[in-house]
Amino acid sequence: MRSTGDQERRRVGTRRALLLATGKLALFTAITGRLYYLQVIKADEYRTWSDKNQFNIELTTPARGRIFDRNGIALAENRDQFRIHLVAEQTKDVGKTLSALRKLVGITDDDIARVLSEVGRQHDFLPVTVVENLSRADISRIAINMPYLPGLQIAISRARQYPFGVHAAHLTGYVAAVSGSELTSDPVLALPDFRIGKNGIEKHFERHIRGSAGRRRVEVNALGRVIRKFPGDEGTAGRDITLTIDIQLQKMAIERLSKGRSERVPLSDPRVQRALDAGQTLSQDKTMVNLDSKGRVVPPESGATVVMDIHHGDILILASTPSFDPNMFPDGLSPADWERLLSNPRSPMTNKAISGLYSPGSTFKMLVCLAALEAEIAHQGTHFTCNGHVKLGRARFHCWKRYGHGNIGMIDAIAQSCDAYMYELAKQLGIDRIAAFAKRFGFGEKLGIDLPGERSGLVPTPEWKQVHRGVPWQPGETLITSIGQGFFLSTPLQMAMMTARLANGGRAVRPRLVRSLDVDHGESPSLNLRSHNLGIILDGMTHAVNSRRGTAYSSRLEDGLFRFAGKTGSVQVKRITRAERRAGIVKNEDRPWEDRDHAMFVGYAPIQSPRYAIAVVVEHGGGGSRMAAPIARDIIIDTMRRDPSRTISGFAGRSGAPS
Numbered sequence: 001m002r003s004t005g006d007q008e009r010r011r012v013g014t015r016r017a018l019l020l021a022t023g024k025l026a027l028f029t030a031i032t033g034r035l036y037y038l039q040v041i042k043a044d045e046y047r048t049w050s051d052k053n054q055f056n057i058e059l060t061t062p063a064r065g066r067i068f069d070r071n072g073i074a075l076a077e078n079r080d081q082f083r084i085h086l087v088a089e090q091t092k093d094v095g096k097t098l099s100a101l102r103k104l105v106g107i108t109d110d111d112i113a114r115v116l117s118e119v120g121r122q123h124d125f126l127p128v129t130v131v132e133n134l135s136r137a138d139i140s141r142i143a144i145n146m147p148y149l150p151g152l153q154i155a156i157s158r159a160r161q162y163p164f165g166v167h168a169a170h171l172t173g174y175v176a177a178v179s180g181s182e183l184t185s186d187p188v189l190a191l192p193d194f195r196i197g198k199n200g201i202e203k204h205f206e207r208h209i210r211g212s213a214g215r216r217r218v219e220v221n222a223l224g225r226v227i228r229k230f231p232g233d234e235g236t237a238g239r240d241i242t243l244t245i246d247i248q249l250q251k252m253a254i255e256r257l258s259k260g261r262s263e264r265v266p267l268s269d270p271r272v273q274r275a276l277d278a279g280q281t282l283s284q285d286k287t288m289v290n291l292d293s294k295g296r297v298v299p300p301e302s303g304a305t306v307v308m309d310i311h312h313g314d315i316l317i318l319a320s321t322p323s324f325d326p327n328m329f330p331d332g333l334s335p336a337d338w339e340r341l342l343s344n345p346r347s348p349m350t351n352k353a354i355s356g357l358y359s360p361g362s363t364f365k366m367l368v369c370l371a372a373l374e375a376e377i378a379h380q381g382t383h384f385t386c387n388g389h390v391k392l393g394r395a396r397f398h399c400w401k402r403y404g405h406g407n408i409g410m411i412d413a414i415a416q417s418c419d420a421y422m423y424e425l426a427k428q429l430g431i432d433r434i435a436a437f438a439k440r441f442g443f444g445e446k447l448g449i450d451l452p453g454e455r456s457g458l459v460p461t462p463e464w465k466q467v468h469r470g471v472p473w474q475p476g477e478t479l480i481t482s483i484g485q486g487f488f489l490s491t492p493l494q495m496a497m498m499t500a501r502l503a504n505g506g507r508a509v510r511p512r513l514v515r516s517l518d519v520d521h522g523e524s525p526s527l528n529l530r531s532h533n534l535g536i537i538l539d540g541m542t543h544a545v546n547s548r549r550g551t552a553y554s555s556r557l558e559d560g561l562f563r564f565a566g567k568t569g570s571v572q573v574k575r576i577t578r579a580e581r582r583a584g585i586v587k588n589e590d591r592p593w594e595d596r597d598h599a600m601f602v603g604y605a606p607i608q609s610p611r612y613a614i615a616v617v618v619e620h621g622g623g624g625s626r627m628a629a630p631i632a633r634d635i636i637i638d639t640m641r642r643d644p645s646r647t648i649s650g651f652a653g654r655s656g657a658p659s
Contacts, residue, residue, distance in 0.1 A: 061191050062211030063158060065238030067172050067201055069247040070314075070515065074163060076172045076202065081159035082139045083132035084152055086115060089124035091151030098130070100149055104141045107131050127153060133331065157193050160330045166323035167251040170351040171243065171451075171513075173200020174326035176333075188213040195330050200351075201241055201514075203452050211238035242515045244314035249307065249642060253319040253635050258300035260618060261627060262290040271295050303599075303618040304352035305631070306496035306511075307639055310504040310604060310613045313512040313524070315449075316639065318493070320352040345594075346619070354454040357489040358617055361569030362417045362551075362624070363602045364438070364484030366502060366537045369410055371437040372425045373533040380536050383409045386420035390479070397423050397479050400570070414540025415550045417568060419483050426482035431473065434481055435461045440527060441498045442510075443490050450514045457494055460487035485571060495602050496615035499566075501527065502541075503604035503613055506534055541565040542607055545629075552601065555629040557637075564636050566603025566614075568624030573598060588622035596620035601628035605636045612639055 067076035084101070091097045098112050111131060118128045130152070134142075139154060146152065160175045162168065175195035182196055183189050188210065189196065196210075197203035214235030255264075265272065265288065272289050275297045292298045300322050307317035324341055341349055350356065372378035388404035389396045399405070399419040405412075413421035426434065438444065444459035458464075460481060462473035480486035493511060500509050506529035542565040544550040551568040574595045588596040599621030604613045614632050621627035 060214035062235040063237040065209035082134040085127035173202035174329040209238040260301035302346035304492040310500040360484040361571035363569040390423040415543035422482040458489040500613035503610040552629040564605035569600035571598040599627035
């Protein structure tokens with residue numbers, strides 16, 4: 001009985017041992033098979049994964065292409081930007097290191113609090129930025145004291161710099177951090193220190209200027225610590241851009257345009273203090289102030305000016321005021337500064353030379369006369385009598401001269417800017433021929449300048465009004481269009497191109513801003529205008545500046561070596577009522593700034609051998625003869641002085657602007 005029970009227990013024990021052994025064998029076999037699978041069959045794949053974990057690809061930011069003016073002067077360049085990093089594991093006391101650094105450079109309590117917070121959130125071997133945008137003098141002090149600053153490292157990167165600041169801001173534009181909407185498949189955009197073009201040339205030629213990122217391998221451990229770096233591809237620097245702009249002329253033009261008719265004085269001038277004592281505030285920079293004739297502090301004028309070569313289309317000046325400092329943007333603009341720029345009623349962020357829309361006013365009268373000559377409905381001897389107004393039905397259309405110009409011919413009508421003469425021509429021409437001629441000279445279309453934000457303006461027609469206003473065209477609107485007002489809108493660039501086409505003999509020259517990416521397209525095509533008719537128009541512009549009754553006679557140059565021709569314009573921005581006209585129109589300077597007329601001038605120089613065309617627009621500047629013409633004269637003088645061909649013998653050596 002006992003023997004039988006022992007045997008049964010032995011059999012059970014044997015079975016259990018066998019099952020256990022079988023299980024162990026199966027488990028060992030599975031482990032062995034798995035190890036074989038991982039170490040033999042999957043060896044290549046896991047070796048690749050291991051290498052990927054061990055070696056990372058690090059991108060390096062490429063050098064951004066530079067922007068130069070026509071003489072090789074840098075308008076946008078790259079500079080070394082110095083900053084200080086802290087590696088917590090390399091110092092026993094982070095606070096003590098920061099306190100020592102504070103004695104050498106300006107870091108605030110907020111900076112220290114931020115660094116301590118970041119150190120507490122990440123691995124000790126990762127660097128934390130303490131301070132950036134340091135000068136070379138700051139870096140030199142820190143470098144000398146590095147033995148006493150454990151944990152600190154000097155880092156160098158590249159930053160965008162605009163040496164001419166406000167004087168070239170609307171040309172160069174600016175760069176800033178990449179926004180989410182701007183991210184593409186280009187990996188360089190994801191680099192933390194990469195900056196993308198946001199405006200101007202920086203934006204328009206972003207693909208050319210950007211360059212391509214460099215690549216190098218870095219070895220890291222499981223925690224991400226960099227063990228070593230390997231040599232790699234340095235990347236490709238961006239392409240340089242050369243403009244047709246002369247930055248010295250550009251700078252002079254902006255300063256002259258900003259000044260207007262005021263006097264530019266230092267802040268220390270006693271008159272400034274008297275103005276401040278009277279309760280006035282400064283709205284300009286902290287070193288120089290504009291004072292008007294009554295000793296009041298006035299802000300810089302708002303407007304634009306363009307100077308272009310009438311034969312090749314090269315733009316020497318493309319200026320807009322007021323401006324902004326593009327150096328504020330690469331490192332980020334504060335919300336307060338951004339709001340200040342956007343809320344400024346004089347729109348410093350707008351490039352008025354290509355985006356500002358203005359009725360051309362009396363500067364358009366040359367085209368009305370030329371259209372009449374080409375259509376053979378008038379000639380040089382065509383005279384009309386101006387008694388101060390023209391009747392059309394029951395409506396009266398007034399000339400700017402209250403009692404009229406009397407009996408007047410075409411050349412004098414241009415020189416004296418007679419509105420009534422244009423009204424009479426407009427009655428015979430009709431709006432369709434006026435509009436077609438305006439478009440022939442580049443109005444109503446974008447000119448393809450290499451900048452973002454260009455606007456096409458508007459040449460009104462009956463069809464346009466019916467579509468956009470839902471009402472038919474009125475005959476009186478043709479008369480208003482003939483003096484460049486009403487619905488007509490243009491940019492200063494278009495006004496300069498119109499003048500260039502008149503002065504170059506009727507060739508369809510187009511403006512050119514960039515040299516390095518353009519090719520010479522040869523001579524501009526002809527507009528097929530009769531040279532005799534063009535001569536009449538140019539004579540009218542010559543008389544406008546150089547004849548006693550000309551509207552710009554006060555801005556003439558007495559020096560016989562150099563004279564220029566042109567046409568003034570004053571554009572109403574507020575309708576004058578009949579009651580106001582009877583009571584006597586209030587002078588521009590006595591109206592609120594936003595109610596004053598726009599002041600305009602277009603011209604060319606020199607008369608004997610035309611080379612340059614100019615357009616000046618001063619927003620709410622009053623009369624073109626008092627405000628815009630003197631500005632244009634001073635800009636023309638400087639342009640001719642810097643003319644490399646020195647076409648006017650003896651003029652380049654003279655100093656001082658004529659009065």
